[in-house]
Amino acid sequence: MASPRERTLAVTDLQVSVGDGLVAVQDVSFEIGRGESVGLVGESGSGKTLTCRAALGLLPTTGRVDGGRIVLGEGPQAVELVGARRSTWDGVRAGRIGAVFQDPASYLNPSLTVGHQLAEQLRVKRGLRRRAAHDRAVELFAEVGLHDPAAVFHQYPHQLSGGMLQRVLIAIAISCEPELLIADEATTALDVVIQAEILALLRRLRETHALSLLLVTHDLAVVAESCERVLVMYGGQIVESGPTAQVLGDPQHPYTRALMAVATIGDWGRRRLDVIPGQPPAAGEEMPGCRFAPRCPVASAACTAGPVPVTDLGGGRTTRCVRSILDEAVPA
Amino acid sequence: MSTTHPTRAPHDVRLAASLPPTPAPLLRVRGLSVSYTPPRKGTHLGTGAALRDADLEVRPGEIVGIVGETGSGKTTLARATVGLVAPAAGEIEFAGEDIGGLRRRARRAFRRSGQVQLVFQDPLRSLDPDLTVTELVREPLDIAGTLSRAERGQRVAESLRLVGLDPEAVADRRPRQLSGGQRQRVSLARAISTRPRLLFCDEPVSALDVSNRNLILNLLDQLRTELDLAVVIIAHDLSSLAGIADRVAVFYRGRIVEQGPIRAVLEEPAHPYTALLTASAPTIALGHEDRLTPDRLRPDPDRPAWPADLGCVFAHRCPFAHDACAEQPRSAPLPHAPQRQSACHDAVVWRERLDPPHPQKESA
Ligand SMILES: Nc1ncnc2c1ncn2[C@@H]1O[C@H](COP(=O)(O)OP(=O)(O)OP(=O)(O)O)[C@@H](O)[C@H]1O
Ligand code: SF4
Numbered sequence: 001m002a003s004p005r006e007r008t009l010a011v012t013d014l015q016v017s018v019g020d021g022l023v024a025v026q027d028v029s030f031e032i033g034r035g036e037s038v039g040l041v042g043e044s045g046s047g048k049t050l051t052c053r054a055a056l057g058l059l060p061t062t063g064r065v066d067g068g069r070i071v072l073g074e075g076p077q078a079v080e081l082v083g084a085r086r087s088t089w090d091g092v093r094a095g096r097i098g099a100v101f102q103d104p105a106s107y108l109n110p111s112l113t114v115g116h117q118l119a120e121q122l123r124v125k126r127g128l129r130r131r132a133a134h135d136r137a138v139e140l141f142a143e144v145g146l147h148d149p150a151a152v153f154h155q156y157p158h159q160l161s162g163g164m165l166q167r168v169l170i171a172i173a174i175s176c177e178p179e180l181l182i183a184d185e186a187t188t189a190l191d192v193v194i195q196a197e198i199l200a201l202l203r204r205l206r207e208t209h210a211l212s213l214l215l216v217t218h219d220l221a222v223v224a225e226s227c228e229r230v231l232v233m234y235g236g237q238i239v240e241s242g243p244t245a246q247v248l249g250d251p252q253h254p255y256t257r258a259l260m261a262v263a264t265i266g267d268w269g270r271r272r273l274d275v276i277p278g279q280p281p282a283a284g285e286e287m288p289g290c291r292f293a294p295r296c297p298v299a300s301a302a303c304t305a306g307p308v309p310v311t312d313l314g315g316g317r318t319t320r321c322v323r324s325i326l327d328e329a330v331p332a
Numbered sequence: 333m334s335t336t337h338p339t340r341a342p343h344d345v346r347l348a349a350s351l352p353p354t355p356a357p358l359l360r361v362r363g364l365s366v367s368y369t370p371p372r373k374g375t376h377l378g379t380g381a382a383l384r385d386a387d388l389e390v391r392p393g394e395i396v397g398i399v400g401e402t403g404s405g406k407t408t409l410a411r412a413t414v415g416l417v418a419p420a421a422g423e424i425e426f427a428g429e430d431i432g433g434l435r436r437r438a439r440r441a442f443r444r445s446g447q448v449q450l451v452f453q454d455p456l457r458s459l460d461p462d463l464t465v466t467e468l469v470r471e472p473l474d475i476a477g478t479l480s481r482a483e484r485g486q487r488v489a490e491s492l493r494l495v496g497l498d499p500e501a502v503a504d505r506r507p508r509q510l511s512g513g514q515r516q517r518v519s520l521a522r523a524i525s526t527r528p529r530l531l532f533c534d535e536p537v538s539a540l541d542v543s544n545r546n547l548i549l550n551l552l553d554q555l556r557t558e559l560d561l562a563v564v565i566i567a568h569d570l571s572s573l574a575g576i577a578d579r580v581a582v583f584y585r586g587r588i589v590e591q592g593p594i595r596a597v598l599e600e601p602a603h604p605y606t607a608l609l610t611a612s613a614p615t616i617a618l619g620h621e622d623r624l625t626p627d628r629l630r631p632d633p634d635r636p637a638w639p640a641d642l643g644c645v646f647a648h649r650c651p652f653a654h655d656a657c658a659e660q661p662r663s664a665p666l667p668h669a670p671q672r673q674s675a676c677h678d679a680v681v682w683r684e685r686l687d688p689p690h691p692q693k694e695s696a
């Protein structure tokens with residue numbers, strides 16, 4: 001199902017390394033359509049954050065994009081972000097991509113009111129006058145579901161709960177009317193009620209602002225309810241992708257199955273909790289074939305004979321597993 | 333509702349003949365209130381109270397889960413239990429000994445004995461980055477001061493093995509040289525080195541990915557059997573918690589609003605807040621169309637705001653609030669399930685007052 005939608009982001013063959021040239025993200029390609037929500041899922045250390053940060057131009061000081069392309073927008077609006085200049089980045093971050101992360105407090109200045117910080121953005125980036133910036137800020141606070149937004153305007157970060165701070169960050173992120181919002185573990189630290197509220201807020205903003213969403217999480221359950229498409233990442237590569245319902249309904253990659261087994265199942269009974277035995281590969285760790293092979297319950301000699309390419313399964317689905325090439329169904 | 337004390341859960345009526353004898357509780361908390369700021373004049377335990385009138389029992393070998401939003405008093409209960417804060421009212425009994433009433437020195441001695449240990453969320457913050465794994469795990473033993481040097485060395489290795497770490501491989505590493513899951517295992521090894529009888533884990537898995545989360549929870553499940561430990565786990569992830577916990581206590585704004593056997597509580601909540609929690613939990617098992625959705629458990633946005641601090645702690649967010657709710661309900665056993673308790677005037681009947689499902693999607 002080729003997306004007829006306008007493209008918001010196209011990442012092609014992205015490679016990112018950290019430290020002393022340790023490859024942490026390799027061969028990553030995906031697209032996000034306008035207004036589409038895409039989930040990026042994988043265990044800790046699979047390269048999700050580095051992928052996002054490459055698209056935000058916010059790699060850690062030791063991080064570097066070694067290759068590939070990241071194109072924002074389509075047609076005359078298209079901008080190549082790999083190797084972009086500072087001024088391009090400034091423009092992109094000021095108006096085209098917004099981001100929220102796990103720890104909202106660390107992105108706010110503790111000594112300024114949250115209203116001041118949002119109004120400041122609106123003045124600098126949108127050129128609003130003082131009064132207009134204040135009014136727009138209050139409007140945005142209301143839009144992200146903060147009760148009594150006029151009062152919230154005058155509060156300092158420490159006076160607000162984690163969930164309220166995350167709403168403030170979302171208000172700041174959407175204040176410049178971006179095309180794309182990246183949420184990296186933005187709900188992980190919140191309790192389930194607040195998490196569900198923030199996810200519902202993101203869904204609503206997607207509709208009202210035609211916002212594209214890249215939602216990063218290690219829990220497939222979060223993606224299940226919020227994303228149209230899912231990208232499963234392992235050891236720096238995307239190992240499976242496709243429409244969420246189909247991927248979860250009929251996973252093709254053994255790693256996706258493993259992730260499903262450990263995801264929240266919404267069952268309240270006593271049971272042995274599944275784990276994925278072993279550790280994911282570290283950045284820079286070279287492996288002869290499939291990077292999941294040491295932990296894969298159905299690995300065979302073919303898996304480590306050489307690099308495993310991505311197979312297009314049709315219907316917008318891909319997988320990176322020799323079993324699909326050999327056309328052997330993965331045993332359940 | 334009545335301001336007098338209702339009768340306590342009638343344990344003795346529980347068809348005693350057919351049940352195995354319940355061991356005496358290891359931890360018994362009664363009417364516990366904790367206030368970080370001294371109560372203002374005239375407002376006995378006013379709104380500053382971090383924990384109000386909490387009752388909780390934990391038996392040896394039992395896992396009790398605690399859920400609730402931030403600031404609802406979960407950590408305060410943990411701190412009071414290990415003697416880090418003194419209660420403003422109520423009793424804390426540990427193995428039959430009143431520890432709530434201990435004086436400062438005795439409280440410190442109790443803490444150092446290591447009979448109750450705490451495990452925190454973020455081992456990177458709670459573990460001293462300059463100490464090696466061996467030093468970290470040995471520290472509580474050094475503080476307790478009851479074992480010889482050789483015994484301590486043995487105990488450290490034994491504790492590391494119990495949490496599934498190879499002592500040889502990790503002994504000299506420092507926290508930064510370990511993965512998140514390994515670090516949390518080191519915190520566990522450290523917590524069990526004194527062979528405590530009760531482990532209080534404050535969000536031990538919130539900083540971990542789902543696989544490591546399950547691994548740590550399974551480990552706690554295994555430790556409680558191997559060491560006959562009682563374990564209290566504060567966690568957000570209801571479904572994983574339900575996999576290993578026996579009972580659950582639900583906190584809201586400083587009060588325990590519901591408690592009981594975890595499966596029964598989560599499957600058929602007797603408090604509207606618990607119902608909101610379970611309705612909000614994410615799941616990969618989509619298509620549960622009969623599942624309650626969070627929007628059906630939120631008050632009508634046009635309802636006049638409930639007066640702050642009036643009556644039931646949940647009334648301001650409760651779609652079922654009515655006149656009687658202007659008085660805080662006491663936690664009381666459910667008529668049909670006396671081992672369960674709910675602090676809701678409508679514990680049994682709120683479900684009948686649910687509106688039919690909204691046709692449109694929930695709002696944020
Ligand atoms: N600043 C850095 N310096 C060195 N290595 C790094 C750095 N940032 C990330 N890495 C390494 O790159 C790999 C991918 O990391 P990344 O943070 O993108 O993973 P992630 O999927 O976001 O994990 P998590 O779920 O824990 O957030 C890991 O092996 C990690 O250790
Ligand atoms: S390629 Fe082989 S090892 Fe890798 S996931 Fe497929 S079956 Fe498992």
Ligand code: SF4
Nearest residue numbers: 644647650657676677
């Ligand atoms: S006591 Fe009243 S307000 Fe409180 S939870 Fe029950 S119905 Fe709702």
Ligand SMILES: [Mg+2]
Nearest residue numbers: 048049184185
């Ligand atoms: Mg990350």
